[in-house]
Amino acid sequence: MTEKRAKKGAVRPYHHGDLRMAVLREALAIVETEGLEACTLRDVARRIGVSHAAPYRHFPDKRALVTALAIDAMHALGAAIETAIDAAGHDLRKQFLAASVAYVRFAREHRGRYLVLYRDERDVIDLASPELIAAKERSFGTLLRFIARAQKAELFPEGDPMSLATPIWAMHHGLASLIASRAFPEADDTTLDRIVEEAHAKLLDGLSAKRKK
Amino acid sequence: MTEKRAKKGAVRPYHHGDLRMAVLREALAIVETEGLEACTLRDVARRIGVSHAAPYRHFPDKRALVTALAIDAMHALGAAIETAIDAAGHDLRKQFLAASVAYVRFAREHRGRYLVLYRDERDVIDLASPELIAAKERSFGTLLRFIARAQKAELFPEGDPMSLATPIWAMHHGLASLIASRAFPEADDTTLDRIVEEAHAKLLDGLSAKRKK
DNA sequence: CCGCGCATGTTGACATCGACTACTTCATAA
DNA sequence: TTATGAAGTAGTCGATGTCAACATGCGCGG
16 A cells, blocks of 8 residues: 555655656746746755655756756647647648747747746756757757748748748747747737737738738 | 055955946856856855955845846947947948847857846846836837838838837847857857848848849 | 044855755565 | 665755844044
8 A cells, every 4th residue: 555645644655656757747837837946946845745855866956857847848839839830721821820829829828938948058957968959959840841841832932941940930939038028018918919920920021011911 | 545456465445445336347247258147146246355245235136236237238239239230321221230230249249148138037137127127128219210210211111110120129039049049059150140141131021032132 | 623424344144055975765576 | 585776865065145233434514
């Protein structure tokens, strides 16, 4: 009867069973609600109900935990975008817009995780982590594949995909970052979606372009 | 004989003279060389040669110091952009490109300060600081004034300036952020300038546009 | 010219954090 | 059955942000 959690007795067993996952889950919750600064190894351990040193059996140091959070966030962001694209039908323009909205919406709805993604001080996150690099490349691959399709369909011009990927990535990260920075404090979700759509149109057609439609 | 620094004796006087400026200067140096995480009140005090509590006479807490750094950084960034515009002659397109390059170059050459600018966790920086808000609005005003001129000259279409300002701001912050994140690790300064110019062209003419020139 | 008030610095303390070490518990495999 | 090592605990260390109590000396009113 050494269950992870005896229903009645609630006697915590000496071993947690899956402390690694518990730490990740709890840390994620803190990051989402109070931000990365408030996410403390000791507090995570406290909330789970283990000793303050227990997490060290699963993460060599705090950077490793933050890195794991970033990897998870990157996967989640990539998945959100792919889901949005898949749900947008066959029209490339609609797919592109859906991806735009999904990207920024992720940053809005998962502010804490998004901010972790772009924390690149070496003291805080292990930028050299192979898993993190792989996660980033995986998401970047989604963008590159879209660009290839758009070039084939003549939505985008031929040429080095990177010279398209860079402004696309920059614009969306910029938008997400501005919104996460509360640069539009008064805006509700609908307004923010409209802002994204406007910016998306400018990106596609250029600042100089006249209104369409 | 209570000079700030007697040349021979080197007996530090009890009062520093301008500790506030010294703290700001030293903190800035640390932020630029080792990043914000490494910037510790105690270390700043140590380097200046005052006690660890002395800075508290000039900054109520660490947030206030970080906020002051952000205000300074915002002014410096705004000044760099205005200087670049002024030096670019009368051609609006050239002015716009010069501002683009100057923005991103600032982020590259003052990585630490730039990252402080966009640190918007409440535990770290006082986003409500009137001076910070004023500094931001001042720089944003530069952008809005440029947009007004560009609209008058029919470089940009008429309409709500914000729907132009948002993508411009987002694109540049995104570019700067990507570069500061070392997303282009191998690139030298010339390459980075070219990346910015390409992205700038895409922003102006649209992703869909064919090559010009 | 003097003395005193108050801004400025100092010392010492406290709570908290990340990290390490030595010890304990217990699941598993020989 | 047992012993081996992974997982968890307790205690400690140095560093940090912050505060309170105390020291210093600049500059102003007399």
